[in-house]
Amino acid sequence: MSTAHHPFAAYEEHQLVHRARELEPMIRACADEIEARGSVTPDVIDAITDRGLFRLNIPARSYGEQAHPLVVFHVIEALAHADASTAWVVMIASEVSLLAAWLPNAVLSQMIGGEEPGGPRCRIVGSSRVMTTAQSDVSGYRLSGRLNFVSGVEHATHIVATFVDFDDQVRFALLPQRAGKVINTWDAMGLQGTGSHDWELEDAFVQQGHTWAALDQPAAEGPQWRVPDRSLVAWIANAGHAVGTAQGALDDLASAASEATTGDSQALRDREPFRLEFARAQAEVAAARAFVQEAWTRAWPSVEAGEPDASQLARCRLANVHAVHASADAVERLFRASGTNAARRSWTLERRWRDLQTARQHGAALEWNFDAGARPMLGLPARRAR
Template sequence: MQTAAESAPGNSTILSRAAEIGPLLREHADEVESARRLTKPVIDALRSTGVFRMAMPKIWGGPELDIFEQIEIIETLSRADASAGWCAMIGSDSGYYSGYVDDATARSLYPDLDAVTAGWISPAGTLEVCEGGYRLSGRWSFGSGSTHADVITGGARVTENGVPRITADGTPEFRIAMLPAARWQVLDTWNTTGLAGSGSHDYTITDAFVPAENTWFPGETHRSGTLYAWRGMFVANVVGVPVGVALDACETAADIIAGKVLMPQMTPASDEPRMRSGIARARALVGSARSYAHDTIGSLWTTVEAGDEPTFQQRADLAGCYVHTVSTCRDAVRILVDTVGTAAIRKTCPLERQLRDLTTLGQHIVGQELMREWAGGLYFGRSPSMPVL
């Protein structure tokens, strides 16, 4: 374990390193997509930036970056490649997850500040009660970064003698289990339209012993500080991915238009009103989504920083902000593709991949219409089944 004396890089260092590796991420994007996982040069580059440690606590020697600093770093990486940005966002959850269990357990799971976490917290498995803990079995989907993870998580329903255990409020009990990645089996299932390089394969485990101290439930925390005070904070940096992708798409489209001559009229594309309008519309969409995300997250952060619980309206705003950011950025890139024309349908054009990446991201829970429905319910004081909202 790195000590406080060997302090991790702070925001400015991680951010500058994230920008520096942009060319490498772009260079390897085709290879990453073809491999359907991050390749070693990309993993090593990401690890060298310190992005995986950015939520690690200062008491461990970590930078403990606030949520806005994290978003900016994820946005920077996602400009270069969505899959790399997505995996960096997921992998950096280590700083949060290590605070959900006691310190001794956390340090055994995370002996390195740069350890990567992957996995799904929804209860797709079962935790059968046994002496000292549980026996875990199940199969989970969307294990982004599981091919290079150090720790993998899996949400599971708690059973006792094969019968689901019910909580005091009448709902089935579930917990999230964390074990070293070597204990799990990653299945080769990730064949998708976009985010292909994220390696979001299914993964499984069968009748594996999990010590009780290796499990937790959203809301449990062993840490103080604003970053760890609210159960859903670890999700908030997701907005950096669609925004980063869309911002880069705006620049790519502008560069294409600047060098394009329209046929058969033989006039500069940048003189064409519809071209100018397309760029302006896309820029406004991305900028408005980015601003709304920062305002929404900022309001919630201020509340948590004051030691208060987020209101139903703040939680509703955040849930709606997630799906709005994803869908708006996707719409902006679609406008750019239509504006640029045939150049955008070529595999050599970044816009082609960026639209596919955002289309796939739109199928994640943060981009689905269900998230908007949950947001609407929260406005009426109804908490969703999603325990991180």
Template sequence: MPLSLLDDLRALAPTIRKLAPQIEQDREIPASLIDQLAALGVFRLAAPADCGGLEADPVILIRVFEELGRADGSTGWTAMIAAATGMALGHLPPATARSMLEDPHFLIAGVAAPTGRATPVEGGHHVTGRWAFASAGRHATWLIGGALTPAGPRLFVMEPSSLTFHDTWHVSGLRGTGSNDFAADDVFVPDDRTFSLAEPPTQSGALYAFPALSLLALGIGAVSLGIARAAIEDFTELAKSKINPLTGKPLASRPTAQTAVAQAMALHGAGFAYLSEAVAAAGPDTASRALLRLAITTATTNAAQAVNLVYKAAGGNAVYDTSPLQRHFRDIHVATQHAMVSPEVTETVGAMLLGEEVSSVRI
């Protein structure tokens, strides 16, 4: 299924590209496109196979997220968050996961940061809190919120109908992700819908042995690489059609344009190869996890550098709303702001490589 899914997504990509300006204007993905992605199984990629998910290999996830990011940054990001968050079902009782996946519109999203508070009661917890950056939240059938309990932080899976949404996502890029805030006010969450990533998963498949934080983070690098590939392709098209009125030659004939597109392609290729290799070699030990996070951060950084190169080489044409290059530029520079690929990640890995003691919690 995952490999045929790539073919299906490539066939859907032209439709997504045409929708991209409207997606940005509306600040969310249209329900019809969400339904198409759900029907293809995108949101089940990291959910347990024996419960109705696809339980795809992380290397496949990279290819899927990169392909969707290439079609549209906001669509890629939304799909990536929803698909990767599906790994949470591997930490829930199988019967609970199975019942969630019975819904053909299944889409789980949320925020792991423990910005809520949870009070234990008989049979579960009462959860109160507010969570920011909830990409795909408006389309979710289930939302996760991290909260502090007397025993430590846990994750709680809540029904959207019990939550309040706040229209906060007024931003420079990735506007179509609809990453608004949501809040819970004393919402009861039963015991079978709460878990901790510090506890062993309920599923034994290889996907759930993969470092949980890295599984959630790898899509950032993959979608970013997709945005870079789209920027390179759009610049290539522009370079062939943009004619210098003084010389009559296309932008493509200029050495600066040629150098920019070659360097951008190299940055994309290096980032994709490094990320793919690190994911394939990932293990549970601290050193392996740290190097994987470095590869994810590097892929994101490389993608931003690639977009910067072709954006600058495009000249004044790139600043107009009608140019997709300006959207790629804004989208990629929102992606680089995510905490999962912050400079602190590189600092932590560097400290480990130099023999300094680092906290495994950060990676």
């Protein structure tokens, strides 16, 4: 089948995906430095910003990309093929930007610089963990507290913070990154280059109009904001991250498989047990990718029509969570099959394995996602994530 007739070509070959692929040599060349320094290098951040990849889910009315979920999937997949930490930072920005679009367009545009053609150069990250306390103010709130696991916080322009208001309602606030202080706390076995530090506020003022309640209706127009459960659209990016990381492991290992391992002069590729495990891993990753593509392609027309189909969206959730677990399992399979060289830092496999095991701890991979996917299929009420 030619690319022109491929059913998913419009998404796989989108210009944003090509921009992400063009960055792979640069990102790969910096991957060791990103891991060692604990954050994405400034030149890589600038290159990603220049290509508009930090505004994937910013509304078009604010000169964002407002990309189709499958375009987001393939952009993150392409970046993760190069380096999982870099892709994770862009992934989080895409997810939090989707949430920031609950603000009225005029407010969001004014805050992020999305008032001129060419698109904003903002990088919005944040945390949905309620770690911030609020005090009343005449025209807003004064926030104090600490958000943790704020991936990409060092390079962010804006942060979405979560707090509880005086009516015990969960609210979100969009603030400049400079309103708080970065606390260096990130020390994890995987995704070491994400700089997922804490961000601390101390009596920081935020206008009422720069906040929104979790139960509010989004101000942004577009199908991305018509899905009843906002985490569903956000977390397709996690699926792309996992699939891209796993495919990167497969491709890197295919190049390295001509090497022998300690205690055996026979190259990996010449051993049937290795080939069988490699083939199974490739099939698992390819199948996970195809499930995401098929489920979202089938579900999205009803969302665009303003009539989201609960059973189809349930399949999308299953596809998202399955992709994370299948990809992590596939790389686990490769790691076990590749002998002692798999543990060497000179191979990328051990890093890919660590990165996916860490990524698996995100809410997008938790078991309740499987339950949420199963419920509509069994005639049960849908489960809302958050």
